Amino acid sequence: MEIRVSTESLESYIGDAVVVSVNEGASLEGAAARADRLLGGLLAELVKSGEIRGKADELTLVHTQGRLPAARVAVVGLGKSAGNDSFTVRRAMGMAARRLRNIGCRRVGTTLHEVAPGGPRGERGVRAAVEGTYVGLYRGAERKGKQEHPEELEELCLLGIRKEYLGFSEAAVRAAQVVGQATNYARRLCNLPANDMTPTRLAEEAAKMAEGAGLDCRVMGPEEIEELGMGAFLAVAQGSDEPPRLIVLTRGEKGPRPRVALVGKGITFDSGGLSLKRADDMHMMKRDMAGAAAVLGAMRAIAEMNLDCDVMALLPATENLPSGHSYRPGDVVKAFNGKSIEIVNTDAEGRLVLADALAYGIHLGATHLVDVATLTGACVVALGHVASGVMGNDNNLVEAVLDAADQAGERMWHLPLFPEYRKQLDSQIADLRNIGGRAAGVITAGWFLREFVGDVSWAHIDIAGTAWTEKDEPHQVEGATGAATRTLVALIERMAGGMAWPSEGE
Numbered sequence: 001m002e003i004r005v006s007t008e009s010l011e012s013y014i015g016d017a018v019v020v021s022v023n024e025g026a027s028l029e030g031a032a033a034r035a036d037r038l039l040g041g042l043l044a045e046l047v048k049s050g051e052i053r054g055k056a057d058e059l060t061l062v063h064t065q066g067r068l069p070a071a072r073v074a075v076v077g078l079g080k081s082a083g084n085d086s087f088t089v090r091r092a093m094g095m096a097a098r099r100l101r102n103i104g105c106r107r108v109g110t111t112l113h114e115v116a117p118g119g120p121r122g123e124r125g126v127r128a129a130v131e132g133t134y135v136g137l138y139r140g141a142e143r144k145g146k147q148e149h150p151e152e153l154e155e156l157c158l159l160g161i162r163k164e165y166l167g168f169s170e171a172a173v174r175a176a177q178v179v180g181q182a183t184n185y186a187r188r189l190c191n192l193p194a195n196d197m198t199p200t201r202l203a204e205e206a207a208k209m210a211e212g213a214g215l216d217c218r219v220m221g222p223e224e225i226e227e228l229g230m231g232a233f234l235a236v237a238q239g240s241d242e243p244p245r246l247i248v249l250t251r252g253e254k255g256p257r258p259r260v261a262l263v264g265k266g267i268t269f270d271s272g273g274l275s276l277k278r279a280d281d282m283h284m285m286k287r288d289m290a291g292a293a294a295v296l297g298a299m300r301a302i303a304e305m306n307l308d309c310d311v312m313a314l315l316p317a318t319e320n321l322p323s324g325h326s327y328r329p330g331d332v333v334k335a336f337n338g339k340s341i342e343i344v345n346t347d348a349e350g351r352l353v354l355a356d357a358l359a360y361g362i363h364l365g366a367t368h369l370v371d372v373a374t375l376t377g378a379c380v381v382a383l384g385h386v387a388s389g390v391m392g393n394d395n396n397l398v399e400a401v402l403d404a405a406d407q408a409g410e411r412m413w414h415l416p417l418f419p420e421y422r423k424q425l426d427s428q429i430a431d432l433r434n435i436g437g438r439a440a441g442v443i444t445a446g447w448f449l450r451e452f453v454g455d456v457s458w459a460h461i462d463i464a465g466t467a468w469t470e471k472d473e474p475h476q477v478e479g480a481t482g483a484a485t486r487t488l489v490a491l492i493e494r495m496a497g498g499m500a501w502p503s504e505g506e
Helices: 030-038 042-049 086-102 123-137 163-191 199-213 222-228 231-237 285-304 350-363 377-383 395-408 419-425 441-450 485-496
Strands: 002-005 017-022 059-063 072-077 107-110 155-158 216-220 245-251 260-264 266-270 311-320 332-334 340-342 368-373 388-392 412-414 457-462
Touching: 002 123, 002 163, 017 030, 017 086, 030 042, 042 059, 042 072, 059 086, 072 086, 086 107, 086 123, 086 395, 123 155, 123 163, 163 199, 163 285, 163 485, 199 216, 199 245, 199 266, 199 285, 199 311, 216 222, 222 231, 222 245, 231 311, 231 332, 231 350, 245 285, 260 285, 260 350, 260 485, 266 285, 266 350, 285 311, 285 368, 285 485, 311 350, 350 368, 350 441, 368 395, 368 485, 377 388, 377 441, 388 395, 388 441, 395 412, 395 457, 395 485, 419 441, 441 457
Parallel strands: 002 155, 017 072, 017 107, 107 155, 260 311, 260 368, 266 311, 368 457, 388 412
Antiparallel strands: 059 072, 216 245, 245 311, 332 340, 388 457
8 A cells, every 4th residue: 555645635636535524513624624615515414414423433425426536525523532632533544444445445535634633744643644544454364264355445645735744744654654564563463363373483473573673582482481580480381381482672782871671461372370261251362462462563663663762672472271280379489580479360470471571671771661461351340441551660651651652542541559559469478479359450460560670660551451352343353453552662752752761760
């Protein structure tokens, strides 16, 4: 698909469709009003009749019958947000691209970038429109033997760009293409079945991506992981015949500037171990490596965009299975940083592999840590499938993550780590337990991770509710969403752009 920016207006664009927008409860404005005039007031009549209401996820298709050069006008609803955030624009553009592709459109012009912050020349609007298109067009059919699909879109044209901003907008398009493709790369990894996406296969994928992107990649097996003293990670891995892998990707060199470690949970299949999950949910547990997939996607984009930053990725990859070798409730294991952990529930395994990876990141010189994980069902209870939870020991870093999420068009929400919650992890026989009970489960999981980062600036993103959609949505196909990939890229972009980065322990 060719993506281009143009000074052309919808009045002159020749294609299969042009996309305009309308806000819920508002009159026609901007591009929609101009299209309405050329259509002799037809859109206004549809608004008056209630066929066009401007609700989110609404798309009304109008054939122009030669009154515009484009064959169709696609009117998308933005809801009550007035399209003033990147989340809304991405979702609306994904819906439009998917719908138009599926009815046979090949050349599409859009004006949706105009309604995002900054107007027609704003980087956020351009990137939101392009990234939303990539999300919408992804099919998620990697394992189908016969793929009888119609052709894809051949062109997306961002209309109405002023001449003096063409170069700026083209740069924004290039960045958005990289990030959009990286998001879909993360989705593909997560969608692959667990008999295909084993820890070994994930390590191979990471090495292949690293070679193409110019990253250094080191993969460690069970013996090396044991030599490092990662008892928590190995405890989770010991129930499976598939050997664990610790994957380390690096870019940049250690120096006086901040060094960020992105840590992704890589449980390629999670049965719950001896604390077995319910059978009707278990087939979806291939998605428990969505955090690792997001980090791999982000590292790919960071490298392709050649961001000036010192960043590494750590991916602890294993399966969590029941067997005669499995770790047991009641066991005590010793983590990389020397802390002892009482195992109360073997289905709280993600925090164990992350604990060792986070502590190892500090050992490798990280000054800032950001982990991403499908960590707790409690986060789904708290925030549903709309927002990811964010916690940390450094409010400056947490706010930077939240700002990056806003820039990337992803919903995230700050959850507290008040000291009172730590008591729920107290153990009589070890330094801490691996669960704190049902109450505030998402927060006590965050507190558990905090025990392994010391005073180093750290933020945790729980994507348990956002990493997957169990049904087709207007803007994206059923399956993995690539949650947090774009946020991680936006965070590193801020760092590379000279952001006032928080210092350790601030």
